[in-house]
Each structure stands twice: as structure tokens, then as C-alpha cells.
Amino acid sequence: MIARLGRRALLRAGLAAAALPGLRGMAFADPATAPPLLILVFLRGGMDALHVLSPADDAAFVDMRMAELRTRADGAGAGHRLEASATIDFRLHVEAGGLAEIWRDRRMALWPAAGVPEATRSHFEAQALMAGGRGSRQDARAAQGWLAAWTAALSGHAPGPAAIAAQGGLTPELAGLARALSVPSLAGGLALPGGSLGAAALESLHAGGQDEVSRAARGAIDDMRALHALLPREAGSRILPYRPAGGANYGAAGGFGASLATVAQAAKLLPGLVAAQVDLGGWDTHDGQTWRMTNLVRTLSRGLAALDADLTDLPRRWSVLVASEFGRRVRANANGGTDHGRAGTVLAFGRGGALGGHFGAWPGLSRDALEDGVDLRVAEDYRNVFRTVMRDLSARAPA
Template identity: 60%
Template sequence: MTMLLGRRGLLRAGLAATALPGLRGMAFADPAATREVPLLILVFLRGGMDGMHFLSPADDRDFTELRIPTLRNAAEGDRAGERLDAVPGTDFRLHPGAAALAGIWREGRMAIWPAAGVPQPTRSHFEAQSIMGWGQGRSGEAHGHAGWLAAWAEATGGAAPVVALSGQDRAVTELIGARRGLAVPSLARGLEMPGGEFGTAMLEALHRQARGPVAEAGRSALASLRGLDRLLPRNAAGQVQPYAPANGADYGPAAEFGRSLATVAQVARLQPGLTAAAVDLGGWDTHDGQAGRFDNRVRMLNRGLAALDADLRDLPRRWTVLVTSEFGRRLRANRSGGTDHGRAGTVFAFGGGGTRGFGLGRQFGPWPGLSADALEDGVDLRVTTDYREAFRQVVAELAPGAPGPFGNG
């Protein structure tokens, strides 16, 4: 069960169907005992990011003939994208606002799947996001009582009380059912409950004698929050000191997205047993006026991930950032200067930390092309990589030998 500390400090229990073990006496684990636990950070670009605007086959004749210039990255000129030299025969260019991400690729610390998505043909935000969150192949398919990331974190993480973290004020589907999970958008003011010590005492009294999974979640979350709060550095007056990112990382230019990423990084350093985290960046549903809106989103994504990469670079354990969206968008623009819901999109991952490099560096997934006979339904980039296969590869590289997600589906 994931406990949520919302923007207004309201603590509430997330519901899951599985019973919880007793965690009443939970205390924070010795950092030395959890130093080798890997960390997977999921960044979900909600709204359906246009993968072909983010990563363009700049010299593909079908692409240049069917895509308006303002919604693609060129090989040269004012709209020239960042050249990747990913595969022979096609000049793939990252959006010019993604220079830092292109730099990570050139360092050999990034893998990209340019035509990934859910197997089920769907253009529904709700349906596609739900399929991905539960780790399904199609809507209605049987799944467990936990999102795929929560299940993987519980199977992979150590004895730490905070294994899964949503760096925002809600628990995403991927983390539903995390029995040692929290949703915390910021640590800037500590983790004091509403009403201070009195409020904490009331919540403890409420859950102390109660039975059942919600009561167990309440007790465990209070212990987790109190333990994490005690680790926050404070001045002589008891005020929480601002987080100081490592290596000159600056989350400020990425605004709220940056604050969420900074919270994840801060908890990762305070609690070495943190195994999984999730952060959303919305605003990718670009049905109209895409050019300017998309440019702003890419710059925000680039700034936030660049700061996170710098901050975590010297983390003594391995970490990976996995970036996905529920689907891509149509090849042809619409009459409003935007793109409608499509099928395949771009999934990418990068990592570092620990004593070995990112083993999937410069891996580039299959590309189906954009000729008329290659398109799905004649309008969409075809899915050539089941998103679950891309995720499996990322998890297997990060935590060799650990249980994989999705079973054999």
C-alpha cells in the first residue's frame, strides 16, 4: 500500500487487495546493508509524446514529404536536430532542445527504442496508460494487485522501509500496491503530519488498535515518514535545510518537474534502499499548435533529466532512468498544426552509478520505416517493440539475476 502526503499535507491510504505483513516496529535499515540495491526511476510523459518530433529520421523521404517542417527535426539549417549516428542508412536527429540527452547518448549511456508501444491497437489515453501501468499486453488482461513497478520493487528491494516513491502528490498505477511506498512531492518543509505532534498522535491513536490492511498501511507509513523526516538535515532552530544537489546540478529551470526529480534524488541519498521511483511530466497531448508547446516540453524534460543525471552521477549504487509515453502520434499533421493520437512512440533509458557502466549504451531498437506499406492502418508508425520487451531489457541490465517484470506475457 502506498501512503500519500498531498500538497496540503493530507495523509491517506492507497487501496490494494493484498494483505500487509506487520510493520509496526519498523525502523530505517543500516545504509551499509542496502548499498547495492539498484534504483529504477520511471519518467512517464503523459499525454502521448510525438516520438517522431522528439526523434526524427531527418533524411527519410517519406517523413520529409508527409511531415510539415515545424514538426520535425532537420539535418541542417535553423531546425537542425542533434545527430545521433544511431544506425547506418538513416540520419536520426534528436530535438534541438534535447542537447543534454544527446550528450548522454554520445557518452554511451543511453538506449533508445524508436518504435515501441502497447501491443493492443488503442489510441485512448486512459486505456494505454492503464495497460502500461499494470504491465499488460491488452486491456482486460489478468494482472496482479500491484502495478508492475511496485511488484518489481517489492521483489528486488531490500529490507528498507521506503522501497518505492512517487515524487508527486499521487500514486501512479505503476506503484499501486507498493507495501513500502510513499507519495511525497517535496521534502522542503519536512514530513510533519497535519496538526504537528498533536496530529501525529491522533493518527497513531486512530491506527493503533485497528485491524486490516488500511490500518497496517497507516502504521507502516507513519513509521516511514517519521524515519525519513529524522534523516533530513536541520539547522539549530529545527528548520529543514535546503537540498544541495551534487556536482552542481540545478533543478530550478525544470520548475515543478525538477522539484519532483530533486525529491527522488534526495530520498535516494537519504535512504539507500529506495528501489523504484516514478515522476510524471504532462502536457504532451498536442492536437493543436504543437510546434511551440512541444519545444517547451522538450526543453523542460531535457533540463530536468540533465540535472538528475549530474546529481546521481556519483551515487555508489547503480541507477537507471526509464522514459516512456503511452503512445506516439500520427505521421501527418492535422489542420490545427498538431498531431492526433497515434501508435508507436519513443522509449529511452540511461543510467550510471556503481562500479560498471550502462550496459545497454547506444542500443537502438528496430525501426519499421514510414513507407505506405510499413505504416499501421496507413497512418501510424507501426509498433515493432512491445514496450514490455524494452522495459525487460532495462530491468535485466540494471539488476541482473533479479526477478523480471511482466512474467512471460
Template identity: 60%
Template sequence: MPLLLGRRHLLRAGLGAAALPALRGLAFAEQPGAPLLVLVNLRGGMDGLHALSPADDANFVDQRAENLRNPTGGRQAGLRLDASSAVDFRAHREAAPLAEIWRDRRMAIWPAAGVPQATRSHFEAQAMMGLGQGLRAEHGGSTGWLAAWAAGAAPTGASVAALSAQGRLAPELMGGRHGIAVASLAEGLAPPGGAFGDAMLEALYRGGHGPAAQAGQEALAGLRGIDRLLPRDVEGRPLAYTPAGGADYGPGREFGRALAVVAQTAKLNPALIAATVDLGGWDTHEGQPGRFADRMRVLARGLGAFDADMAGLPRRWTVLVASEFGRRLRSNRSNGTDHGRAGVILAFGQGFGLGRHFGAWPGLAPDALDEGVDLRVATDYREVFRTVIADLAPAAPPPFARS
């Protein structure tokens, strides 16, 4: 279970499980050069063909209304990426900050990636991507792939921090000893009740010897360690976080605030090696144009701010962005798109060695489609994740078992 470290959360419900978070004293100096992976989950099934359109593909143009495409001209024109000599790929007009990172040669894109098993269920696809298909047998079906990777990537004897920047632990971090959920750092992470509350929790777990007591002791040490590092004013109140590089998380709204928590924690704690942030709202069965533009604006502005803010971090970091599946090629009668198969996965970062890589594209010809209706999965998402992480941390064990 997660340790929730939100502004008004105590150590909720989590201290009684062996799989509780542990930061073991937060020995931050142990890994000064640890690489950082930030996984962004686009919950709901983002329409990859709207995020990145093959604008001059005749089959695409025939199957979709113009306001569900990124055309080559007009008011809805997409941003040309020059990603392929055969197809004119256009990013959504609201994705300008991401297009700029691509042009800066610090981004890789897989335009037709996804889970290998055919499913249009959010629950099933998210479960596959959370646990990692091929990981179930090895880890008993309950350990998130990122939790397993973070544990294996940690140097012997070093503290590891894995952060879910929201009020609950992301599925990818479930089952590990190192996952914490931090919704905000604005009011610090000291337990409610001040010194009295802290003393009560200390007394509760000090004399225990079982896994719950050990987890409680380690969780308290982690909470204190992070809270102690927060800069404060003369009255002891945490100072507001000031991003670097002129970054403005405001246009990214709730997503931007979560990314700011990741950035601030990464700067305070050089041992942070994994973090997750969710952005929902992509299940666009109807009224897609306006809803999609809003989500894309939030996504791109948030990631653009994070990229600027993290530019001075003295270690490598990578952001990996994925959704559980894409949407159908043909738009529906409600001016939306229904659950499909392949979608877009992208990655970018600092010290990124895969710059301007563009993955396999199966095309949208009728005989190339999955079941005659969907963009086919050309690249297993696990292979994408393995490639990205091998670039970020080549000395660490790769995630997922090959099957």
C-alpha cells in the same frame, strides 16, 4: 490507496486500506547497494517522430511541415545522433542534455516501441502500461507493474521504498504495500500539529490489529523515518536541498522539482529501489511546435540535472522514459499531430550496460505503416522494460509475464 506526504498533507484517506504504503521501519542499511529504477511517464502521447526524426527519410519529409520535424539544416536543425548507418536520426534541438548522454554511451533508444494492442485512447494505453499487459490475470487487475516488481526485487526481510514524486500515487505503483507519494521534502514530513498531531495518529492506530491499523503504524514509521533523516538548521527547520555536481533543477521547472525529490530521497535512503515522475503536456493536436519545444526543454534540462546530481550515488541507477503512444506520421491542419501508435522509449543511467543500443526501426514507407497512417510498433514496450531492468538488476525477477 496512496500515502500522501506533501508539505500540508496529513495521512490522507490512505490509512484505511490494506494496500497502503509500508516502509516497515525504514531499515535503510539493509540494502546498501540496491539498484534504483526511475520511471518517467510522459503523459499525453509524446510525438516520437518530433523528439527523434528520421530527418532524411523522404516519406517523413513529404508528410510533415518542417516545423514538426528536426531537419538536417537551418534554424530548426536537429542534433545528429549517428544512431544508424541507414537513416540520419536527429534529436530535437532542445534535447541537447540527452544527446550528450547518448554520445557518452550511457543511453539506449527504441525509436518504434509501444503497446502491442491497437489503441489511440490515452486511458486505455496508460492503463495497459500502468498495470502491464499480461499482468492483469496474475495480480487481479489492480496492481501496478512497478509495485509488483519492487516487491519481488526486494531481498527477503528487507525494507523496500517505492516513491511517486508527486501529490498522488502513479498507476504503476498502485496496489503495492510499498508505494508512497511525496510531493515535497522542503518542509519536512512530520504530521501537521507537530508532536500533538503525531501523538493523535499514534493513539489512533496503536491498539488496532487489522490491516488498516497495521498499515497506519507502518506508514507513521515511514513518515518519521524519512523526516528524521532530513538535515535541519539550529531551529529544527529542514535545510534546502543542495544538488551535487553543480546540477540546476530550475530550468526543469515542476518536473525538475519532482526529480530533485527523487534524488534527495535516494541519497537519504539507500533502500529506495523504484520511483516515478510524471511530465504531462504532450497531447499536441494543435500548435505543436512551440508547445513541444517547451516540453522537450523541460524534459531534457530536468533529466540533465538529475544525471549530474546522481553521478556520485554509490550504486547503480537507471532512468526509463516512456509515453503511452506516439503521434500520426502526417501532421494535421492545426499544425499539430493526432494520436498514433509507436513512440520513442529511452533509458540511461549510472553503470548502464546497454549504452548506445538503438532498437528496431520499421521505416515510414507506405507499406510499412500501421493501417497506412502510423509508425508501426516494432518493439513491445514490455520487452524494452524487461531488457532495461535485466541490465539494472539481473538477479531480480523480471517484470511482466511473457505472453
């Protein structure tokens, strides 16, 4: 049965939104529909947005950055033109063909200069601020990650987890959520540690306990069993391999693709799944950026294109939100890479929303427009961007 949102869920959603610094004022889904699904892809390490999405004909950019670390408009390796601006030729990296197709379908929104409003170039600090939905060091630490709060607000009572991290451990964005599981793969099912004896020991240990740990343990066991029971099997009870829809090819994106396939499979099995997250690391390109970026963008684009094809017929609204903790310096360093910067690119795409074709504010790269004279300036608070995606995803569908 499809989980439905009632008055209490909408009330919880409003309260959760108010608790998140800057993530407020959202409209929520029609109570007669299944909850929307938000998939977060976090690019850990600080993606060089100016390499992935280049203003190819910007004279200041051309002057300040070596050609190998720009996506150009012509010649070998020319990028994909987006037709996003009447005055600037924005190009996606040559390896981002899958993402460019989604943009051309008018199902993607791009914010080219978003970020944390308080200046920080620390991976740890920037990621911690974003995970809690905060804008500065002075903001009170949230009890939950922002994605956990979103999930808690909209989850119902359907069997199975309300959120998953398709990797080996829960993420900071899902911290504090009772009904979240780390699910690296569903290929072999979800067995508790130690098999039946281990399951019995865990249940005995936490049976009847009313403390937070005991309740969380019982909930995790129940959610794992519920998801495990939904996996398709042969007559001999062997779990069948997952078959993606729409000709999706996750193999072209390696381990990242395998994680996205897990998300897609869980989304189809669990109508009550509200959120999922996959991290893709390796974006800290202080050296060797040309070849690193080629591999990273290829993996990212192919994986997301496969997920997009696979979820085409999912019978509810869904969005993929892609972000990184910050961008990188305009000028390259002496090692053929770029150092920690400020603003970066956030993108979102999916089915059923109204954001397709949106292109956010661009502050420019002239010397007087740069932050501290070296970085792309943060033109939009990442919280406003996330809130826009959340509002679009969960808004009442038009009649």
C-alpha cells in the same frame, strides 16, 4: 546501514517477475550489494516521438509531415545527430541537448518504435495497460502496478519508504505497494496532517489493527518519520536546503526539475529506495505543437540532465526509464498538431549498466510499413523493452 538482498528477496523477485504479464525471466542483483534504483519518468498525454526523434532524411517522412513538426538536419533549429543508424540520419529535437550528451557518452539506450501490442489510441486504456504491465484488454488485471511489483521484489528492511512518487499522489504504476509514499517535496520536511495532535490521532486510530488499511497507515507513518529524521538540519533544527551535486541545475526545468531534485535527495538519504516516479504531462499536442514541443522537450531534457549530473556518484546502480502511452500520427492535423498514434520512443540511461548505445528496431515510414496506413508501427512490445532495462539494471555486476 545499506540494505542488502538475501535469498528471500531474490525468491520474491522471481515470483513477482512471473506475476507480471510479459515482464519475466529477469536476472537479479548480487545479494552483497545495495538494491538498484529504477526511476520512471512517464510522459502523460502521448509524446510525438517522431518530432522528438526524427528520421530527418527519410523521404516518406519529409513528404508526409510539415517541416515545423519535424526535427531537421540543417537550417535554423537543426537537431542533434545521434549516429544511431548507418542508413538514416536520426536527430533529437534541438532542445534535447542534455539528452544528446548522455547518448554521446554511450550511457543511453533508445527504442524508437515501442508500444502496447494491442491497438489502442485511448489515453486511459493505454496508460492502464502499461501501468499493470499488460499487453491487451484480455490480460488479467494485475493486483499491483508493475513498478510496485518490482519494488516489492527487491525491497529489504531499511528504514523509510521503498518507493516514492515525487508528486501529489501515488501513480498507477505504484498501486498496491504498502511501502510507497507520495513526496511532492522534502524542503520543509515530512509532517503528518495536523501536526503532533494529528499524528497522535492517526496512530490511535490504527493502533493494533491487523486489517490492510491499519497496517498500511502504520507503515506510512513509520516511513514518513524515518525519512523526516534523515533530513540534514542546522543546530536550531531548521531543515537545510538541498544542495545538488555535480553542478546540477534543476531550476531550469521548473516544477519537473523540483520533483527530480526530490528523487535525487531521497535516493541519497535512503539506500533502500528501490523505485521512484515523476510524471510530466502536457504531451497531448492536438494543436500548437511547435511551441508546445519546444517548451516540453526543453523542460524534459534540462531536468533529466540535472538528475544525471546529481546522481553521478550515487554508490549503487541506477537507471532512468522514460516512456509515454503512445506516439502520434505521422501526418499533422489541420490545427498545427498531431492526433493519437501508436508506436513511440522509450529511452533509458543511468550508471553501471551495459545498454548504452543500443538503438532498437525501426520499421520505417514507407506507406506499406505504416500501421493502418497512418501510424508508425509498433516494432517492439513495451514490456520487452521494460524487461530489458530491468534485467540490465539488476544483473550481477561484472567482477
